[in-house]
Amino acid sequence: MLEHGTEPPGRLPAEITGFVGRRAELGALAALLERARLVTVTGPGGVGKTRLALRAAAAVAGGFSGGAHLVEVGQVRDPLLLGHAVLEGLGLTDATARPPLDVLAEQLADRRLLVVLDGCEHLVEPCAELVGALLRAAPGLRILATSREQLRAAGEHLLPVAPLPVTAPGRELPDAVRLFADRAAAVLPGFALTERNTAQITVLCRRLDGIPLAVELAAGRLRALTVEQIALRLDDRFQLLTGGERGSCPRHRTLRTTIGWSHELCTSQERLLWARLTAFAGGFDLEAAEYVCAGDGIDPQDVFDLVAELVAKSVLLREEGAGAVRYRLLDTLRDYGAQWLRATGEEDRLRRRHRDWYLGLAGWGELEWFGPRQVQAAERTALAHGNLRAALEFCLGEPGEEQPALVLAGTLWYFWVGSGHLGEGRHWLDRALALAPEPTPARAKALWVTGYMATLQGDPARALPALEECRQQALDTGDDRALAYALHRLGCAALIGDQPARAAELFEDALWHYETIGELNSNVLMAMFELGLARLFQGEAAEGEHWMSRVRALCEEHGEQWAYAYGLYAMAYSQWLCGDVRQARAHARECVRLNHLFRDLVGIVLGLEMLALLATEPLQGPKEPADLREARLLQGAAHRIWQAVGIPLFGSTSFNAPHLECAARAEAGLSAGEFAEAFRQGAALDLDAAVRRALGGRPQGARGHREQPTAVREAPQRAEPPRPEGCGGSVAILDS
Template structure:
């Protein structure tokens, strides 16, 4: 799987460079693409990722670090790219290494220059722990660690630069044709065939004739006084950026530099909210965006249904520099944060209603911008209360999508400042307590609750006390004191009802108390609380909490022996949770459906569902052992399923459930798909490329013949053969054919 940037224009040329880079990565475990901005490092790196992903099942993870301002969340960003949600506020090297394991894999870290020290430390640690991992980085400076192979990315060849210019020029003006190739070659040579500079020049053919473009850009590079770069190639890029900037209208210039405060793209609405004012009216933002798209300063992501716009990092950095020159970066970073603060507060007010899925879909592409907003807010005592006011995003979005550890990180940093009103601090402490328990950081949860308890006593405010009772219900329950948890929950519900106007909190606490009473083996009282939650949520069209209550009622039904009703309720919960992509909810519903399948003697389905649930708990860093009630039920479900299958079949089917795409297993759980026979666990560890090579080895092909057939290096073939011999547990190539036949591969 490759996670990274989506490029809207085709990759052109660079055939020799791509082949050389592939050889370098095959021969060295750490390769750094080195060069100035605009030279093409990023595109070349992602091109390699695409090539390695084609025809191979080895993991290929890519992370754009340009969006990160804080090296402390580097591990979280990598974990997110790996599909390994952050399970603590600081994702450890050990957690990443455990996920990578002994697999052939590539990790691509793009734009490392502003986080060089952090990248160097993390990459070194990963390479030491994961013997088959290879790392590719791109940076304007080397990491300078042992074993690093630096690959200086050259400018394009003359022919490649000409092809790029013609392609981008005809995209900008379809009727344009290169009537004079010599002028095009001169244009490319004037900017040292630096890809970004070539692209920027090509977009101007709709406004200027090529000879006019040549005269103007040559003048700028020669004068040099209007550019900041010291190296000739960097001066070429800066000259093109400066010229593009000069060609913009005043409103387009203002939007360019202000929009550079965004990370990971933005919508028109976001630009209107964060960039308007002082010379750029909100009503003029759409026109300015259109102008910047025409000039290739912005690109619209056609694959994003919300219509997001992105800047190349070097163009974004140019905007940053202009903000610095104007002394306005602080102003517009605050405006950026204020936009997301307003959005977060609207989200909190609107959450307990029918638009929950729309909100979750809206937040998903905004994770990088939320990071920037939190980073700005926790940077000073004066701004920290804003992070506390954004805490609802941590509770509902980050925690449910596997980013609980990162959310806890931001809340801890905000609370470390002794600012904020009692209510702001109490709200943040309640959510931090909940998330700390969720990611199994029980000591942190206890410390945070102690602070909240003292604050409630000091404050005398009823709502602050209610928030403390809510947190106490969670913390005491996770400490296995369910009696205290249930008591605090009841007090909290009563107080919230008396205060009034806190429907979301009251409903949530009804659900939590229902779960606590279930842990205490009191299913009747548990059901009363689940229904109390539904009484508050269903009339409002709310689905998030309602589906959790359906899960709880389904579990109660299963324990009461009504398996059909349990399956009906759990499937309704799972359908909603899959819609939300709520991993915690999907895991809980899948667990109960597995136990129900075992009760109906559907051993194959039960084992596959248990496997998927296991993979979710691993991914979100949640320990079933920390929830004794669920742990006991799971142990019984596993025992019942094992009794229906042979030991080998059970292990293979659980392994299948862990490895299948989640959507497929959800379909099995919902009764939409029939579970297929399990493939041998050994066979499932072979990647698509390894299976291909194994068949060629079985046919008697030599490594050289395989390399020529697959158009890869002999060294790469040798590595694959070594891996497949180990996985197939055979000593010689001659044994491969018999082993493949035995496994049915």
């Protein structure tokens, strides 16, 4: 349980419209979640499964130290991406080459949280396998699923959801009538229930079987019709449209008829836009709708007004967040509109326009990644994640689209690497490379991106062949740009492989090629940082600091933050070697902070490792002594994050040296129990908590609870750290 007054962590969306009724169901759901680890809310489309599950999850979230989190399964079409979607919904980042299910099982093993899996009906079997594996691995996990059919997983408890009541005892208003009145007041200012219209609304809700979505759609008609007109016209539609559907459930027919009637009440342009908007997966913004859906009957300048009308008619949901308005279709309405899109014969054209828009968005993000809008580029790409998946799926499933698939998957390197989606990026790139073996510039880029990501994952068996193929293709085709990137990433593999001299040669060669072709971006700055680090590992501090200074100057000139964050790690390492502990701590903290903005696990965990080592160094003798317990705690936190990255410290002797030095100092100065307990406490922190701790968010009195004074428990003084040649001063940079 959380302490009183604290906010439970979690990722549940805020409610946009009022919640009406469902008191009994909420009570039953809360009781089920108390005794069952897997509860599935079932019912037909439009009955309100999602709203009920989210309201119940919000009500019980305080009982879970890890909070309640939403995973929108309905947006996932490829079963192989289900694990990635769950990681994303939980705010976890996986950069390993391991199956996402293994990472999830490990990450959730010691956490207590509630996960809402929304919209599982199209992936019932994969969802059942996933929840079974996770529940076995994580004793503190509860799963609340919504689906039109049960998952049939072990231990599953069901809560079937019926439509809202259309009758009530005494003079109480039925919940369906209350819902209609609530939504009517939103579209018709001044609307109020009267004795006359209450009777009419009750009849109308009864005809709609109390299905919430049908009731909301009908209420949306009040902008143009009276309640009586809605009832009369809808009655006509029932008589006309419900025939000939003997095989379907009456409530399904009711909902379909209501949606169909809402569809017919739209103008021809609104109907056309509704159909075209089904090309989107999940949310979209106005600019995307204008590009994808305009033309052939819809002028671009009319899209905004048409979108506004569809929002007013409850066809589109309006969502606001991160300073921008976005829209989405409910799954039931998307399914209906998709049938009309197929009937128009426009589906292929719309999918291609959708692909083109998100190719452009990825290209924009790659350009903006080098500049002051890096964080915005990461956020915009993250918001488009579902649509990017849909575009990639289209390219990989459509003959002749293999090159666009390579382009899109390769262009998104900044998102796969910089925002912690290495596993998913490898998934798309491996599929695209397998479909397009011919040597093209797009394949060359996909190869170096794959090699880069595999290197970060500690997978040289995949990294080196991909990078060598890229290098050879570049030589064969005269592609200087691809050659520069291949040499650069081969340098990364050499650096991690404890060949700093060879790495330095490759980085210098790559930088020469970059300069020759006029390339300057975040990758080029990373090559400079990596060259500086290679020199530091060779004991050449002055040369290393030279490259760090160049990285700093270029980052400041161009407003670059991602490469700069990695540069800060190298600066901190250099300053530790030179004995400037205070400056090193400032830079290591800023390294963690900036990398956390991008959710870049590799950068975060390198910064944590450096801060752990620096905690073993006193700043001003007895006034600010070393804190060995904190050092070991930060190592525990880093260890947990490495599990989501790959081999700790890449399996590299050079990168591992500071870690081993830190552990040796802590072990020498702490008792065995303190040493183990501090590590355990750190390993229990999730990513955000670990970052808060590293940035100074420590409990009050964290230093003062020891039985013996810190000075007694400190590690013995070691010899001065080796001062490599040229270590007379540190990089001139202000405290961050």
